[in-house]
Amino acid sequence: MEDQVNGKPLYDVVIFGASGFTGKYVVREALKFLHTPSSPLKSLALAGRNPSKVAQSLEWAAHPNPPPDIPILTADTSDPASLRRLAAQTKIILDCVGPFRLYGEPVVAACVESGCDYLDICGEPEFMERMEAGYHEKAVDKGSLVVSACGFDSVPAELGLMFNSRQWDPPAVPNSVEAYLSLESDKNVVGNIGTYESAVLGVANMSQLQELRRSRPRRPRPVIPGPPPPKGSLIEHQKKLNLWAVKLPSADSIVVRRTLASLTENPRGLPGVNESAEQVEKRENFWSTVKPAHFGVKMGSKSLLSIFRIIAVGMFIGLLGNFSFGRKLLLKFPSFFSLGWFKKEGPTEEEVASATFKMWFVGRGFSDSRLAADGNNKPDMEVVTRVMGPEIGYLTTPIILVQCALILLNQRESLPIGGVLTPAMVFGATDLQDRLQNNGISFSVISKNSLQA
Template identity: 75%
Template sequence: MEETRYDLIILGASGFTGKYVVKEALRFLSHPPLRTLALAGRNANKLTQTLQWASHPNPPPSIPILTFDTSDPQSLLSLCAQTRLVLNCVGPFRLYGEPVVAACVETGCDYLDICGEPEFMERMEAKYGEKAAETGSLIVSACGFDSVPAELGLMFNSRQWVDPAVPNRVEAYVSLESERRIVGNFGTFESAVLGVANADSLQALRRSRPRRARPVIPGPAPPKGGPLIEHQKKIGLRAVKLPSADSIVVRRTLTALTENPHGLPGVNEGVEQIEKRKAFWSTVKPAHFGVKIGAKSMLGVYRFITVGMCIGLLGKTGFGRWLLLTFPSFFSIGWFRKKGPSEDEVRSASFKMWFVGQGFSNSSLISEGNMKPDMEIITRVMGPEIGYLATPIILLQCALIVLSQRDNLPKGGVLPPGIVFGPTDLQERLQENGISFDVISKGALSS
């Protein structure tokens, strides 16, 4: 193994999201804990152009440019052996992610990515979880808009339920807003299409794995079914179910917490940190969790439904996937295009994620047979455009925590972000960098 030379290597730095990650990383470069940084990709010229773009109007700093090939295991091993931490922005992760994870696990370096693909995340956990724990490699996916706002947002809502109150269910409502037309990253669209194509593989993977403990949630399970379009008057949105990774990632964190009620111990944490970790997790109460996407008008909701049906139907066949990936703008009604959004479009966009929690003002009500929630708490996470601004902010703050607080984090393993970063100061760091957490209302539910 080569001697560790870098605190951080960004893989796929010249991609749509990668270049914004580089721009965010430069804000913290040369300040502990980020003293040394390298960029890695297949094309050195594109990486050089990315560095010039990210540092503008200042001259580009002297940062090493490294080339690698995901199809060459030795190339990846050499790359990972040189760094403490890899940030992977090369998607779709289903196609390109596993060799990077394998190299990180083999060399013992840590790994974060911005993946929102459940099948990839669960497959990596099944295949590399035990070895990562042995080698001390911390592998954490979904460290972007998928799925940190959902993870921390649920915990933030959950912690507002002060004993004897308990939550029963929390629904997250995502609202994307912009002064201009909202345009998404083609990679996100491609990942969604491939997710439909590989849905059977995900189900087969889950059936092949042993069943894990489920959290005990006070009160009844939410009713199945219900209206296709929901009208949430208190937050001013009409919404439909969003088949995102968020609910799956949150479920993995709640499962890990069920198996480890005090959280996961740090690799070398002190007594004070142990007490802090236990105190934090004692305030997090599990709840049924779901995600919906909302709009202020019915027209916006109908667009969500139309795009979802196109992906859901056409994504099941090879020809249908070809159509979707060849003509993304047409089949997404202009929401996704291959060249991505302009910088002005990115700057004009923002998100709000509302968490509507319902539960019981006193847990004793459940034992008395009162099974209908009587209390509601609404919280909100809010920030800039999700793919190119919020995601790099989140990823970099997760990275800085790994670099500066490694002793307080689990030794290794393939884990969701919530169980790793929940008891850290990640929420406070995000608030300092433009992503806010607010309590909107607390009150009784009318019977």
């Protein structure tokens, strides 16, 4: 096959959608690890439908150095043959072409068919669950790992929840973990337009998602000690964190639920392709320390006005996203309907550099699991942890995506043979958390306290 040399793929990684807003930042992050000592990334290619735009992205990403000599391949989501050629030439495709419900499936189909691995930065539950329903069995057969949400959606949430749950030393058990996301900057940062488009299309496709879920067999739910937490009010003042917060309909909680369902079916995680006895023991030990909990995400801000702004944008998208004329308006005038948060031209480099995120995980549970067995007891213990890092869409997301790819290149034999899986099920027991910590995304324990009855 001309796409391979001696039966092996030509490239370790192909970045598809390399000229997009996020794609060019992914290229910049990947270049840091290309041909560097101890990095498994020895060969890289970039792909997109417009080679000259991809070349401009490479030049931007390499600046101030001259662009390295990297192959630029032409591929388009409307041309399945071009995607099959792409997948045949590489071990991994990093897909940055969203919205994924419009452009993702042909890329997944090509990767599964050729048996190469696929990672993306999707935060769209309907797309992820549709890929799981349609491609999981075939991906297992072909030895292709298909892992969505390998960016800010939803790795900080997944690893953050697991990090919090592992701080509950037996006999203590968590009951609920609430994540509070706070975005901070000294400039007015513009959000990623793809995120906005995905939210609008998510509302439009809500009925398809519900229909898809009804059509699939019910998965087992984890057994969580103690009663479910109370619903709480729409707006919360979290005094300990000095934040106002509002509940966010996010991909994070849906991805976490899928992980907890997988863990209920596979309490020791998923076996690797060719694990050593030591790797089996490491994986089983890791998953034995992860405890399930009710999980939700709230958007937090020090300003109550910002919370009302979040609610207003949510109402615009929720009301107008349900019919086609409303969606046209939302997509045509993103700056107006998002009250300035999203613009078609995206943020400047200075805005990106100035932004950071903090994600607080407030876990509540029981100092002794026997207390949870009595349904009348309220949680008597709280564990607060935090994940923090740089701007979410253009800095944190590429860091996570590239580290996931490096783990696939380096540790493929100890990872599941294939399937459409969540990031935690593939990378949870690996050194991903340590790698993120070494690349500017930190995990900390903030406090462990008793709660007053």
